[in-house]
Amino acid sequence: MNIKPISSPHVSSARRVDDIMKKVIFALLPALGFGIFLFGWSALFLTMVTVLSALFFEAVCLKLKGGAVESYLRDGSAIVTGLLVAMTLPPYAPWWIGVVGSGLAIILGKHVYGGLGQNLFNPAMLARVALLISFPIEMTTWVNVSPFFTGLDILESFKITFSGAEISDAITGATTLGFVKTGFSQAQLLPDLLNDYSGFLAFIGWERGSLGETSTVLILLGGLWLMRQGIIQWFIPVSLLASITFLSTLFNLIDSTHYLSAWVHLNSGAVMLVAFFIATDYVTSPNTPLGQLIFGTGCGVLIFVIRSWGGYPEGTGFAVLLMNSVTPLIDHYVRPRIYGRTRDGKPIEGG
Amino acid sequence: MFAFLENPKFRGGIHAEEHKAETCDKPIATNLPLPKKLYIPVQQHVGKPAEPIVKVGEHVLKGQLLAYSQGTISAPVHAPSSGVILDVQDFPAPHPSALPIRTIVIETDGEEKWFKYAIPEKPFELDPEEICLRVGGAGVVGLGGAVFPSAVKLNLGRKNQIHTLLINAGECEPYLTCDDLLMQERAVEIVGGIRLMLRGMNAPKAIVGIEDNKPKAFKAMQAASTEFQQISVVQVPTRYPMGWDRQMLRYLTGNEIPADGRATDIGVVIHNVATTYAVYQAVCLSKPLISRVVTVSGGAVSKPQNVEVPIGTLMSEVLAFCGVENEKLARLIMGGPMMGEVLPHADVPVVKASSGILALSHEDIFEPEVKPCIRCSSCVTACPVGLLPLEMASRIKANKLDAAVDLGLKDCISCGSCSYVCPSNIPLVHYFKFASGELFSRQQREHKAEQTKRLAENRTQRMERIKAEAEEDARRVMEARAARQAAEAKAQEENA
Numbered sequence A: 001m002n003i004k005p006i007s008s009p010h011v012s013s014a015r016r017v018d019d020i021m022k023k024v025i026f027a028l029l030p031a032l033g034f035g036i037f038l039f040g041w042s043a044l045f046l047t048m049v050t051v052l053s054a055l056f057f058e059a060v061c062l063k064l065k066g067g068a069v070e071s072y073l074r075d076g077s078a079i080v081t082g083l084l085v086a087m088t089l090p091p092y093a094p095w096w097i098g099v100v101g102s103g104l105a106i107i108l109g110k111h112v113y114g115g116l117g118q119n120l121f122n123p124a125m126l127a128r129v130a131l132l133i134s135f136p137i138e139m140t141t142w143v144n145v146s147p148f149f150t151g152l153d154i155l156e157s158f159k160i161t162f163s164g165a166e167i168s169d170a171i172t173g174a175t176t177l178g179f180v181k182t183g184f185s186q187a188q189l190l191p192d193l194l195n196d197y198s199g200f201l202a203f204i205g206w207e208r209g210s211l212g213e214t215s216t217v218l219i220l221l222g223g224l225w226l227m228r229q230g231i232i233q234w235f236i237p238v239s240l241l242a243s244i245t246f247l248s249t250l251f252n253l254i255d256s257t258h259y260l261s262a263w264v265h266l267n268s269g270a271v272m273l274v275a276f277f278i279a280t281d282y283v284t285s286p287n288t289p290l291g292q293l294i295f296g297t298g299c300g301v302l303i304f305v306i307r308s309w310g311g312y313p314e315g316t317g318f319a320v321l322l323m324n325s326v327t328p329l330i331d332h333y334v335r336p337r338i339y340g341r342t343r344d345g346k347p348i349e350g351g
Numbered sequence B: 001m002f003a004f005l006e007n008p009k010f011r012g013g014i015h016a017e018e019h020k021a022e023t024c025d026k027p028i029a030t031n032l033p034l035p036k037k038l039y040i041p042v043q044q045h046v047g048k049p050a051e052p053i054v055k056v057g058e059h060v061l062k063g064q065l066l067a068y069s070q071g072t073i074s075a076p077v078h079a080p081s082s083g084v085i086l087d088v089q090d091f092p093a094p095h096p097s098a099l100p101i102r103t104i105v106i107e108t109d110g111e112e113k114w115f116k117y118a119i120p121e122k123p124f125e126l127d128p129e130e131i132c133l134r135v136g137g138a139g140v141v142g143l144g145g146a147v148f149p150s151a152v153k154l155n156l157g158r159k160n161q162i163h164t165l166l167i168n169a170g171e172c173e174p175y176l177t178c179d180d181l182l183m184q185e186r187a188v189e190i191v192g193g194i195r196l197m198l199r200g201m202n203a204p205k206a207i208v209g210i211e212d213n214k215p216k217a218f219k220a221m222q223a224a225s226t227e228f229q230q231i232s233v234v235q236v237p238t239r240y241p242m243g244w245d246r247q248m249l250r251y252l253t254g255n256e257i258p259a260d261g262r263a264t265d266i267g268v269v270i271h272n273v274a275t276t277y278a279v280y281q282a283v284c285l286s287k288p289l290i291s292r293v294v295t296v297s298g299g300a301v302s303k304p305q306n307v308e309v310p311i312g313t314l315m316s317e318v319l320a321f322c323g324v325e326n327e328k329l330a331r332l333i334m335g336g337p338m339m340g341e342v343l344p345h346a347d348v349p350v351v352k353a354s355s356g357i358l359a360l361s362h363e364d365i366f367e368p369e370v371k372p373c374i375r376c377s378s379c380v381t382a383c384p385v386g387l388l389p390l391e392m393a394s395r396i397k398a399n400k401l402d403a404a405v406d407l408g409l410k411d412c413i414s415c416g417s418c419s420y421v422c423p424s425n426i427p428l429v430h431y432f433k434f435a436s437g438e439l440f441s442r443q444q445r446e447h448k449a450e451q452t453k454r455l456a457e458n459r460t461q462r463m464e465r466i467k468a469e470a471e472e473d474a475r476r477v478m479e480a481r482a483a484r485q486a487a488e489a490k491a492q493e494e495n496a
């Protein structure tokens, strides 16, 4: 155990790591709850499996490292990681996807680097991308909206999650981004491709998508609440969303048959979740306001670029990982100005 | 270009729990029983220690000079009460180490008889030089904690043609209310002190900055200064560390002091508000600085309050007066909880720097275990200087002190904002203090090595010079001898 030496200051704020994590969990709950409601029992099972296995892997890693397992487990960071992994998974993904995802996130994403605070990449995004590359089918099977008590019953759902029951094609489809991408490859053009699209339903989250990513409005509310609580700052979310909005609007104005509008971009895929909960990850984002603006803008630009011209319909995972990898560089070059000095560290002129 | 990311008036800082309510509405207690013995260290200021001029056994009067100031940066000390000099000995100083320092011990006689100094008739018409002289002679030092001799600062101000005297009445440290109470009760004297300072520096105007959590003090100061156009009293937001001189200056004027400079470089001199009161006493009443108002507070005292304490009173007596409950006492601190120093025990004297004595209970200093850094950057946001505490700490942990210096370690003011907010409870300031200490001793070592080298070089040079001189002498002797022999030979030849 670390003994704190007696040194000033002799008082400290009440905020602790566990409080921060608790608040993040709290802020995620509305969007998660909505996702579970939207996709039924399977979504609930998958969430439980993912979070429990995140806790399990965390405990094992802590144990192997030796030291206080319990007090670290209680800091809640593993739960946050588990929740984020679960929320980015397709709702009908089999149980082992959740387990592998959590394992990747906790072991490869976090403890290989030395544990909490040491990792280079956001664990949840690392898991997401690795899963997507390794299990493309499971990771892109999108079930239709099927709220509790209208979709599969508990037993059928249990089979889907735990015993690999076939998911009938009748109840699956493509996400907006995937649909549009496929459409483009068949030389279809935009207004037609979006005939069935409802901007409003996308905003509230009534659409196909990952378990906890669909509801723009609920994620936004959670994120704004976190901001109000002072847990996250505005720099990353605002710059990320602003850069996507700017680029998509620009290209949409130039060629509206090939480029989606800002509204579709902002309400699709993981953009909102990434903007407020993932790109803002303390460990893997820069420490200074300016650095965070650069980081957020970079994420936004990359998301747009990958979505518009890349091989994947959704680019958030890759975008975040890429920006994570330049975070140390940003932190090295972007430093706050020190009192009485210019930005490059020389004393300011007196008089 | 990126200025918009920076609050131009106030950067960083924290809202700490204030704990001022316990003491800020009670009058200053002036009925502390006179201690039987007073322990007056000869060094209570920045600079050279004062030199005692009293002898053991001598009787001294209240206010009489005990030790005179030595050198340009120093300050005298005076007798806080009348009595007999018991001893001049080494006695534990109010410092974390409680290392003994030279201390004059007085056994008080309880008569409180004043030494008679001449009181000027028109103090506000004295020459500036005369004002500075009196301030220096009265042993006035900065009472905000810096304890820099005030007269030196006044002289500096006069020579540098300053345009603003900034009076720092921020008192941003939690718990402390001694400045607050002083302003509430003695605003007229404070304003007098400010006028004297202005005159002493030939400065045109003064601004008093008071945190807006002291409305009573603000009103009192405003009322006391209405008739003096040159003094403006303003409220500043309550946000630690507003009382950091440079922070308050930036807040009130928008200017920063260059990192390598002083306030005078931009035409400003900054004094603490309690110092102005001491200046008033020194000049108008010819009373040297022999007592100060001390905030006694914390969870382990039952009667938290401000007390006027003679310098040299043992803290244990002041604590007893305020009802200290020793079983609750977890940590004793001189100063505020953010920057104050831990004292190992209370048998040390109150000195000019003692703004507060805090007897904190276990609840006050609740300290959960230290966790790893989660890079939340709360410390970066909180730092008023614009440093990267987490980065500096990680460098220091890896023993890369120079890298920490490159990151601005030397600009750190140890304000504690970073440690305060850190959710992982990492003792950041401890790292910084440790590193500064290491750097200092390294510098000392280098200095010493340098000196040894120089001495050695000097020695070789001297030896060579001596050798050369000896050779020169020998040569001269030889030459002389040769010349003499030649002359003799010549003479013999001539004689022959």
Ligand code: SF4
Binding pocket: B372, B373, B374, B375, B376, B377, B378, B379, B380, B389, B390, B418, B421, B422, B423, B424, B425, B426, B428
């Ligand atoms: S406040 Fe503490 S945990 Fe957060 S970045 Fe700073 S040192 Fe790390």
Ligand code: SF4
Binding pocket: B382, B383, B384, B385, B386, B387, B388, B389, B411, B412, B413, B414, B415, B416, B417, B418, B419, B428, B429, B432
């Ligand atoms: S102690 Fe130093 S590093 Fe920490 S906030 Fe204060 S000035 Fe910044």
